[in-house]
Amino acid sequence: MQPFIQLADSFLIMFYRLTGVAWADFAIGTFTLAIIALFVGEATVRLVFRFSRKHLDEKISEADKYQNLSMDALRAGNKEAYQAANKLAKEAFGHTFFQQLTLSGAFLWPVFFALAWMQQRFLEVEIPIPGTGWSLGFIGAFIIIYAAAFVFLKVLKRILFLSRTPEPRALCSEKQ
Amino acid sequence: MNKKGIVLICLLALVAAAAICVLAEPAAAGKLEEAIAKTPVGMGTGEINPDAPKGFMGIPGAPQPFWFWGILWGIWVGWIFSIVGAFGGIMAGVGHISVFGLGDYAASFRKTSPVLNKLVTDSIRTSNQYLVGLSALMSSVTYYRMGRLVLPLGIALALGGIAGAYLIPVLTAGKISLKAYVGYFGLIVLVIGCFLFYDTTPKGQEKKKKAKAAAQAFQEAVKKGTSAGEVAAQGVQVKSWGFTRIEFSFYGVEFHFNPVWPVLGGFFIAALSAFIGVGGGFLYVPFLTSVTALPMYVVAGTSALAVFISMITSIFTFMFVKGTPIDFLFIGAELIGIATGSIVGPYTSKYIPDIWLKRLFVILAIYVGLGYTLRGFIDIRLPGI
Secondary structure (H helix, E strand, O other): OOHHHHHHHHHHHHHHOOOOOHHHHHHHHHHHHHHHHHHHHHHHHHHHHHHHHHHHHHHHHHHHHHHHHHHHHHHHOOHHHHHHHHHHHHHHHHHHHHHHHHHHHHHHHHHHHHHHHHHHHHOOOOEEOOOOOOEEOHHHHHHHHHHHHHHHHHHHHHHOOHHHOOOOHHHHOOOO | OOHHHHHHHHHHHHHHHHHHHHHOOOOHHHHHHHHHHOOOEOOOOOOEOOOOOEOHHHOEOOOOOOHHHHHHHHHHHHHHHHHOOOHHHHHHHHHHHHHOOHHHHHHOOOOOOHHHHHHHHHHHHHHHHHHHHOHHHHHHHHHHHOOOOOHHHHHHHHHHHHHHHHHHHHHHOOOOOHHHHHHHHHHHHHHHHHHHHHHHOHHHHHHHHHHHHHHHHHHHHOOOOOOHHHHHOOOOEEEEOOOOOEEEEEOOEEEEEOOHHHHHHHHHHHHHHHHHOOOOHHHHHHHHHHHOOOOHHHHHHHHHHHHHHHHHHHHHHHHHHOOOOOOHHHHHHHHHHHHHHHHHHHHHHOOOOHHHHHHHHHHHHHHHHHHHHHHHHHOOOOOOO
């Protein structure tokens, strides 16, 4: 095991030994792992966004400006201006698209560390899907539980009125 | 919950269901063990010493790309992504092939263990895609919520994309040697380099200047009234669906397209992306704006959805249908670097003029492209490649 995985192992495995029932332990442990990955990811994306917000907003505004202009030109029936504005919007969008991609990386990196740890622990484990002859590997199980944890946290935040915290604009891509 | 929300959830549920079906056959571990078992034991080139420390993908004696170097290379990739764009994906590939020595490692098994050679090659291809694929999910969900995603267009692209992204891994996984992969990768980089080069020529610059002037002239001439942004909030309204014509309105303007084109375009772009191991995001937008003549306003979100669906299909097919193993820890480290690079990029770009940045990447693209093409097809090695 890599030193990092080794370090995390003794902590993470605790959540897989809470009830003594194999399937429940796996579900609880993986759900906890997903929650940790979500928290760390969200903290990182907010941190990255704090530093890159200004530049990102500039690029997004530029893309918005030309996109709006292209639509105005279209409405006015000015084909030349439409094509010109559309071309400039395309270029500006390219920048914002790839910058959003890097922000998503900031959100998703903990998922890969979680999977790397699970790979060491559960590589050979197969989780049967009830009612079918199929079984899930650890990646499939993690993805489903991660999605459930994502929805759970979103609902919880809404209940706790925490969702009023403004979303990073980069992930919203434009002024609404 | 509104209608859009339900449709979105159904769409994601479909992707998840498809993923589950594919995930139901975990084969990565067995395939790697099988390939290692078939490789001659020993200390020489093209052999595996079972007692050596485990490296990339847990293979004994394989290069150990230390996570810290992964972060550093990620910073470089993230820096490029944030100031240049598409070339970042290419650089991710260069890192996996050359910088971390995985290319040479895979090539060492060309004669002794072709299965391992091709398995490591597939892993490099899939690793490149991981850095792009999942990220497009967030953009497409956001665009859809903003009413800027043309669902029929997205579906048409996705249908072609799924076919291309599924077929290429199925047909080529385990069959493409590192040598061939590197050659084709080089060719694509050369083509991208040529486009970048054209942008920096006086003719390319002149076109951009003309576009700016035309846009500015229109902006000044336009009367004050309802702004595009305000009307755009109404979102996309699909008017009619058909096999040869789909109509929708946006911003009070009617648009139509023939769904056959996006299906074909989606197929070829996804197939090329899956083969080379890149995102394809840089191809969808020019394709949609030029072939279907749709405005950027609605193309942006649709392209993000197309990238996401085709990448997910390709990654799942590589990993679970063809059993390609992945080094998750290393990809996680690279993602940390990419996020850091996206912070560094805007700060440094202030000090380097855009045209010089482009020229720098033209040189880099031509050198890397030429280097990999020569290495892949005629076995000539340029320094550092």
